[in-house]
Amino acid sequence: MVRDMTDRSPARADRTEVIRQAALDLALEVGFNRLSIEAVAARAGVGKHTIYRRWPSKGALFMDAVLSVNPPALEYPDTGDVEADLRTQVHAAIDLVGRPPFGPLYRALLGEAQHDPAIAAAVNERFIAPQTQRTIARLEAARDQGQIAEEFDLELAVDMWSGPLYYRFLITQEPITHEHADRVLAALLAGMRPRS
Amino acid sequence: MVRDMTDRSPARADRTEVIRQAALDLALEVGFNRLSIEAVAARAGVGKHTIYRRWPSKGALFMDAVLSVNPPALEYPDTGDVEADLRTQVHAAIDLVGRPPFGPLYRALLGEAQHDPAIAAAVNERFIAPQTQRTIARLEAARDQGQIAEEFDLELAVDMWSGPLYYRFLITQEPITHEHADRVLAALLAGMRPRS
Amino acid sequence: MVRDMTDRSPARADRTEVIRQAALDLALEVGFNRLSIEAVAARAGVGKHTIYRRWPSKGALFMDAVLSVNPPALEYPDTGDVEADLRTQVHAAIDLVGRPPFGPLYRALLGEAQHDPAIAAAVNERFIAPQTQRTIARLEAARDQGQIAEEFDLELAVDMWSGPLYYRFLITQEPITHEHADRVLAALLAGMRPRS
Amino acid sequence: MVRDMTDRSPARADRTEVIRQAALDLALEVGFNRLSIEAVAARAGVGKHTIYRRWPSKGALFMDAVLSVNPPALEYPDTGDVEADLRTQVHAAIDLVGRPPFGPLYRALLGEAQHDPAIAAAVNERFIAPQTQRTIARLEAARDQGQIAEEFDLELAVDMWSGPLYYRFLITQEPITHEHADRVLAALLAGMRPRS
DNA sequence: GAGTAACCGAGACGGTACGTCCCGTCTTAAA
DNA sequence: TTTAAGACGGGACGTACCGTCTCGGTTACTC
Numbered sequence: 001m002v003r004d005m006t007d008r009s010p011a012r013a014d015r016t017e018v019i020r021q022a023a024l025d026l027a028l029e030v031g032f033n034r035l036s037i038e039a040v041a042a043r044a045g046v047g048k049h050t051i052y053r054r055w056p057s058k059g060a061l062f063m064d065a066v067l068s069v070n071p072p073a074l075e076y077p078d079t080g081d082v083e084a085d086l087r088t089q090v091h092a093a094i095d096l097v098g099r100p101p102f103g104p105l106y107r108a109l110l111g112e113a114q115h116d117p118a119i120a121a122a123v124n125e126r127f128i129a130p131q132t133q134r135t136i137a138r139l140e141a142a143r144d145q146g147q148i149a150e151e152f153d154l155e156l157a158v159d160m161w162s163g164p165l166y167y168r169f170l171i172t173q174e175p176i177t178h179e180h181a182d183r184v185l186a187a188l189l190a191g192m193r194p195r196s
Numbered sequence: 197m198v199r200d201m202t203d204r205s206p207a208r209a210d211r212t213e214v215i216r217q218a219a220l221d222l223a224l225e226v227g228f229n230r231l232s233i234e235a236v237a238a239r240a241g242v243g244k245h246t247i248y249r250r251w252p253s254k255g256a257l258f259m260d261a262v263l264s265v266n267p268p269a270l271e272y273p274d275t276g277d278v279e280a281d282l283r284t285q286v287h288a289a290i291d292l293v294g295r296p297p298f299g300p301l302y303r304a305l306l307g308e309a310q311h312d313p314a315i316a317a318a319v320n321e322r323f324i325a326p327q328t329q330r331t332i333a334r335l336e337a338a339r340d341q342g343q344i345a346e347e348f349d350l351e352l353a354v355d356m357w358s359g360p361l362y363y364r365f366l367i368t369q370e371p372i373t374h375e376h377a378d379r380v381l382a383a384l385l386a387g388m389r390p391r392s
Numbered sequence: 393m394v395r396d397m398t399d400r401s402p403a404r405a406d407r408t409e410v411i412r413q414a415a416l417d418l419a420l421e422v423g424f425n426r427l428s429i430e431a432v433a434a435r436a437g438v439g440k441h442t443i444y445r446r447w448p449s450k451g452a453l454f455m456d457a458v459l460s461v462n463p464p465a466l467e468y469p470d471t472g473d474v475e476a477d478l479r480t481q482v483h484a485a486i487d488l489v490g491r492p493p494f495g496p497l498y499r500a501l502l503g504e505a506q507h508d509p510a511i512a513a514a515v516n517e518r519f520i521a522p523q524t525q526r527t528i529a530r531l532e533a534a535r536d537q538g539q540i541a542e543e544f545d546l547e548l549a550v551d552m553w554s555g556p557l558y559y560r561f562l563i564t565q566e567p568i569t570h571e572h573a574d575r576v577l578a579a580l581l582a583g584m585r586p587r588s
Numbered sequence: 589m590v591r592d593m594t595d596r597s598p599a600r601a602d603r604t605e606v607i608r609q610a611a612l613d614l615a616l617e618v619g620f621n622r623l624s625i626e627a628v629a630a631r632a633g634v635g636k637h638t639i640y641r642r643w644p645s646k647g648a649l650f651m652d653a654v655l656s657v658n659p660p661a662l663e664y665p666d667t668g669d670v671e672a673d674l675r676t677q678v679h680a681a682i683d684l685v686g687r688p689p690f691g692p693l694y695r696a697l698l699g700e701a702q703h704d705p706a707i708a709a710a711v712n713e714r715f716i717a718p719q720t721q722r723t724i725a726r727l728e729a730a731r732d733q734g735q736i737a738e739e740f741d742l743e744l745a746v747d748m749w750s751g752p753l754y755y756r757f758l759i760t761q762e763p764i765t766h767e768h769a770d771r772v773l774a775a776l777l778a779g780m781r782p783r784s
Numbered sequence: 785g786a787g788t789a790a791c792c793g794a795g796a797c798g799g800t801a802c803g804t805c806c807c808g809t810c811t812t813a814a815a
Numbered sequence: 816t817t818t819a820a821g822a823c824g825g826g827a828c829g830t831a832c833c834g835t836c837t838c839g840g841t842t843a844c845t846c
Binding site for chain 2: 031032033107108110111112113114115116117120123124128152153156157159160162163164165166167168170171172173180183184187188189190191192
């Protein structure tokens with residue numbers, strides 16, 4: 001019989017997944033602050049040790065669980081029209097982040113990242129950086145097509161593109177609408193286009 | 197004899213302040229997560245009940261304490277040059293938020309706001325909204341002077357001005373330099389100026 | 393204006409009585425262990441200080457309250473027949489002590505006396521000793537009439553007469569019936585009568 | 589290898605005993621009223637929960653601890669002379685109960701039994717009833733030998749024999765001497781002997 | 785096919801902190 | 816001056832979880 005060799009065993013993988021799911025369920029029910037490893041273990045039907053064997057802390061478990069939700073990767077299309085493509089993608093992102101279950105979980109995760117540098121680093125590495133890379137790649141293509149000024153710093157562009165949306169998400173906590181994102185995008189591109 | 201009428205008594209006000217200070221000291225020493233009301237009470241030389249009588253939770257106490265640090269209000273000058281004035285103000289803001297003691301405390305506060313809507317609301321009301329008002333006022337003056345396009349939505353401008361900086365602060369957690377803010381500002385204004 | 397000189401004032405006396413009554417009510421409702429001065433003050437509509445000004449401790453207040461119930465003094469009749477007279481009196485005593493409200497309160501008071509020598513002493517002085525004196529007086533009369541042997545130690549007789557009833561009351565906590573007391577009395581007198 | 593089947597494990601039994609001992613030590617030092625589970629836990633080097641897992645309340649712990657002192661069972665000899673045998677036994681009982689450590693602990697336990705029916709019941713079952721059985725057995729032997737009247741109710745005899753001593757112990761709290769017990773015994777037997 | 789080693793559930797354990805109750809003292813404002 | 820009201824520092828309550836640690840009872844891999 002052939003065996004998967006990267007996974008120690010199906011049973012082990014099973015439990016890992018069951019625990020992650022229990023953690024997410026509980027987080028949605030009672031909130032991150034009242035989430036306890038004790039409760040996760042009980043809900044998952046698992047000994048506490050089995051959790052501690054896999055994750056060093058509540059935060060680490062939670063981060064892993066949230067990031068394992070594995071949202072449909074937020075890819076950019078390339079239709080040749082940057083504005084349209086960015087718009088398409090940001091609408092998907094807004095729909096993901098603005099609604100349960102991912103929205104509240106992601107907010108809690110970013111909240112916890114403010115208390116724990118390890119979580120912040122992991123979120124950056126596993127979620128933010130890939131997204132940044134995708135955005136930069138799409139913007140580079142646009143620049144190569146002359147839709148964006150040569151000299152515009154694309155890393156800065158990412159800050160200015162993501163920043164206003166995260167500001168709404170984390171600070172003012174107003175709902176983020178497609179229309180709002182559209183206006184941010186229009187204003188942003190207005191400052192990025194090549195000088196005529 | 198004239199008496200202060202908002203404060204029940206000097207003694208009460210004294211204790212409130214002592215507790216706030218103890219909370220801040222401890223938060224800086226051990227971090228928000230390991231902050232305990234028990235320890236704050238001990239540090240302040242106060243019974244636990246005296247804390248619970250004033251604040252309903254650790255988060256509420258912490259929020260109140262952080263916002264009572266009363267940073268030098270981040271006012272905008274008005275020299276007639278929007279870009280220069282925004283730059284002046286944002287440098288002050290960056291210096292405040294990028295360094296102890298306010299920086300780490302404010303980050304922790306925003307982190308906790310993600311877990312507790314009441315804290316988020318209070319931060320918005322007591323810190324974000326006034327700042328937004330100040331920014332909008334300065335931008336209105338600029339618009340009246342023809343430095344910003346008539347039709348530009350100033351609330352959107354605030355999102356786009358604050359967003360990138362908070363993004364660095366909370367998400368990528370890279371250090372925020374004056375130079376970085378200057379570049380955000382330049383790019384932002386490029387999209388806001390009136391069409392020639 | 394003329395003032396009553398033994399009583400500080402009617403108001404003071406009123407409050408003392410109100411507090412005693414509140415203490416008794418609460419003791420019957422929740423038991424001595426869960427009785428608190430805080431609750432007595434609230435129930436009596438009185439400041440805590442007003443209680444502490446009158447009694448030094450919960451035990452002292454309770455003792456005073458219980459002993460103020462002022463049971464119909466347990467006097468012995470003297471019909472010339474000791475056995476009948478003791479029987480009459482003990483039946484009254486049993487009825488008093490075996491039923492609410494006095495029964496449970498008195499039991500709690502004797503319980504507290506085991507933890508606090510001051511209460512034990514006060515109970516003895518204010519309740520036990522007078523009762524002992526009454527009993528001895530009646531037995532002396534009986535001895536003078538030749539119903540009890542000259543040489544019988546009457547203090548011992550009191551121990552032997554009260555002891556079995558208190559034993560039921562405090563130790564086995566079986567209900568004390570008139571019939572049981574009658575049998576104790578009969579057996580006791582059998583050993584006390586003069587040798588023929 | 590044979591294993592003890594009533595005890596979960598030696599470790600568990602160890603802790604139980606350590607806690608009991610700490611409770612007794614503290615009770616003797618500060619008295620039952622000032623005994624706290626917190627202090628017992630600290631003294632025993634044990635978490636509070638480890639105590640609550642075993643006993644539902646301070647009273648229950650204390651009762652168990654006191655009754656585990658396991659006094660040398662107060663057996664009656666049988667020399668054929670009831671009075672002498674009762675005397676022998678009561679002298680031992682008096683010595684046990686009249687002196688530390690058992691005396692004060694037992695008094696406190698009986699005090700607490702007045703506030704808590706569960707304790708009263710347990711004391712009766714674990715301490716009083718066995719003693720009653722032993723006494724009745726000895727009195728039955730005496731009756732069979734014609735030293736006590738056939739018709740005398742032996743349960744009543746127990747009340748009349750234990751009562752006067754407990755009365756001194758709990759109510760008047762006078763010291764109980766051998767001589768006093770001897771006189772009670774003499775008077776008691778005077779009323780119990782068969783009619784000539 | 786019988787060891788044997790890893791993993792598992794269960795939960796006891798010492799400990800920290802929770803939020804509450806009550807202690808006995810102290811302060812205030814009204815009568 | 817006494818009172819009702821209640822703030823105060825403090826101690827303990829009984830509970831919830833922490834992260835560590837035995838326990839037996841399965842697997843599933845090795846010899």
